Amino acid sequence: MQGLADGYFVLPYTIQNYLADQAVWPKVSTDLPEFAEAEKKVDAELDRLLNIKGKRSVDSIHKELGHIMWEYVGMGRTAEGLKTGLKKMHELEKEFDSNLFVPGTKEGLNIELDKAIHLRDFFTMGQLVAFDALSRNESCGGHFREEYQTEEGEAKRDDENYFYVGCWEYKGKGNEPELIKEPLEYEAIKVQTRNYKN
Numbered sequence: 001m002q003g004l005a006d007g008y009f010v011l012p013y014t015i016q017n018y019l020a021d022q023a024v025w026p027k028v029s030t031d032l033p034e035f036a037e038a039e040k041k042v043d044a045e046l047d048r049l050l051n052i053k054g055k056r057s058v059d060s061i062h063k064e065l066g067h068i069m070w071e072y073v074g075m076g077r078t079a080e081g082l083k084t085g086l087k088k089m090h091e092l093e094k095e096f097d098s099n100l101f102v103p104g105t106k107e108g109l110n111i112e113l114d115k116a117i118h119l120r121d122f123f124t125m126g127q128l129v130a131f132d133a134l135s136r137n138e139s140c141g142g143h144f145r146e147e148y149q150t151e152e153g154e155a156k157r158d159d160e161n162y163f164y165v166g167c168w169e170y171k172g173k174g175n176e177p178e179l180i181k182e183p184l185e186y187e188a189i190k191v192q193t194r195n196y197k198n
Helices: 002-022 033-051 058-072 079-099 111-135
Strands: 164-169 178-183
Touching: 033 111, 058 079, 058 111, 079 111, 111 164
Parallel strands: none
Antiparallel strands: 164 178
């Protein structure tokens, strides 16, 4: 929840100032073929979103996605709930791609188009969060799988199988991402389960 609050409310007002001081890279020319190709892809995606011309607003689909995340991919999760959440997200994404209505044009400021672009990305992110949670058969940190808890209701870790940092590589829409693992190695501290009762 803290990450959501910081990311949504704080980050947009802070990251640009931080990056402005860090700018050590040369200015990139917009005359390169890679720039033209990227611009063409973005333009095509904007046209696609505007031309769906369905009946559902961005906000209605966003609200439904939020409900799915809250119910099935929240702080307390189960394998069954995560699978249900993924299925519902895939169905809603199909609804987004076939029944979305974005008023206006791509010229000038179009808030609804901006929201649609972000919502498109929220589907990818939501599915990734659910997919990652489903791949970890343990409870650790802010990740609590209800099937993996002690008799006292505390998180039950599985360091033998999940003692790594994971990164998921996107493999395209409709494809499962690929997990890339980097083992954790601690030399200065003893790894132990948190105990909030003592």
